[in-house]
Amino acid sequence: MGLGVFIHRLDSIYEDSPAEQYQFPSQYLRRVEACVGDWIIYYEPRKVAETRGYFAIAKVHQVIADPSAPGMYLALIEPGSYLDFANPVPFNDPTGQPIERGVLNDEGRISGRAQSAVRPISPEDFSRIVGIGLEEKAPLLPRLDDEMPLPTLAEEQVPFTYDQQRDRATVTMSRILRDRIFRRVVLRAYDERCAITGLKLINGRGRAEVAAAHIRPVEASGPDIISNGIALSGTAHWMFDRGLISLADNLEILISRQTNDPQGIRSIINKSGLALAPQRTSDRPHPHFLRWHREHCFKQ
Numbered sequence: 394m395g396l397g398v399f400i401h402r403l404d405s406i407y408e409d410s411p412a413e414q415y416q417f418p419s420q421y422l423r424r425v426e427a428c429v430g431d432w433i434i435y436y437e438p439r440k441v442a443e444t445r446g447y448f449a450i451a452k453v454h455q456v457i458a459d460p461s462a463p464g465m466y467l468a469l470i471e472p473g474s475y476l477d478f479a480n481p482v483p484f485n486d487p488t489g490q491p492i493e494r495g496v497l498n499d500e501g502r503i504s505g506r507a508q509s510a511v512r513p514i515s516p517e518d519f520s521r522i523v524g525i526g527l528e529e530k531a532p533l534l535p536r537l538d539d540e541m542p543l544p545t546l547a548e549e550q551v552p553f554t555y556d557q558q559r560d561r562a563t564v565t566m567s568r569i570l571r572d573r574i575f576r577r578v579v580l581r582a583y584d585e586r587c588a589i590t591g592l593k594l595i596n597g598r599g600r601a602e603v604a605a606a607h608i609r610p611v612e613a614s615g616p617d618i619i620s621n622g623i624a625l626s627g628t629a630h631w632m633f634d635r636g637l638i639s640l641a642d643n644l645e646i647l648i649s650r651q652t653n654d655p656q657g658i659r660s661i662i663n664k665s666g667l668a669l670a671p672q673r674t675s676d677r678p679h680p681h682f683l684r685w686h687r688e689h690c691f692k693q
Contacts, residue, residue, distance in 0.1 A: 585624065
């Protein structure tokens with residue numbers, strides 16, 4: 394097993410779905426196979442407009458030949474392991490040096506390995522990048538209907554630790570931590586505004602009165618990827634979970650024929666009839682997850 398960096402870009406020619414699979418040619422087979430059973434970091438190249446840099450983590454479950462593309466392979470991602478970073482990590486640190494020290498050559502200059510679509514990464518570099526990526530700076534405050542405080546990271550097991558004796562990175566991510574990070578990235582993408590009603594309400598304590606909802610729930614193997622999330626106010630969230638509303642692939646808001654107050658619903662949804670969408674195309678609800686919601690939750 395070994396840690397790795399996988400390059401992914403939105404306009405890739407490959408059939409990638411970061412939370413599910415990573416397609417690659419045979420030249421990278423040995424490098425990807427070395428990552429099976431271990432963790433990788435996704436990286437978006439600097440030449441991509443508004444690059445996210447290092448933006449997520451996932452665990453490689455297995456590698457198979459792509460049945461639909463001769464000469465290509467798929468790295469299958471372990472279900473539930475993918476997690477967007479709370480803070481995308483740039484290639485360079487504030488001093489101008491690469492965060493990933495392993496891309497430097499003996500003269501301290503950036504080497505050709507920085508261009509490799511798949512490359513190994515040292516446990517030290519891995520821990521440094523993930524530590525920055527999951528650090529909750531000025532976290533978005535959650536909506537609390539009671540006064541119970543959320544646990545802090547200090548009260549949990551350390552998310553990422555490097556065990557020098559075993560020469561590998563050990564990754565532990567609690568559901569609480571994953572929920573907090575998922576909420577942060579989803580609400581940031583939607584500017585803390587409900588996608589269905591368009592409302593942006595902040596309570597007296599500075600908390601956004603909106604939730605980060607999974608389109609395909611975690612209980613149904615829905616991943617914690619931003620394209621499986623949508624920002625919803627309480628009423629919209631309740632209707633979405635119960636299948637009274639859903640979304641078409643073009644984000645048209647669909648209203649169930651089984652609702653007892655369709656006019657009331659129409660009065661609170663966006664006048665355009667469309668859900669609000671994040672600016673980044675990659676952050677928008679993916680048709681794959683929307684289709685699942687329509688087929689398994691929506692009451693036609």
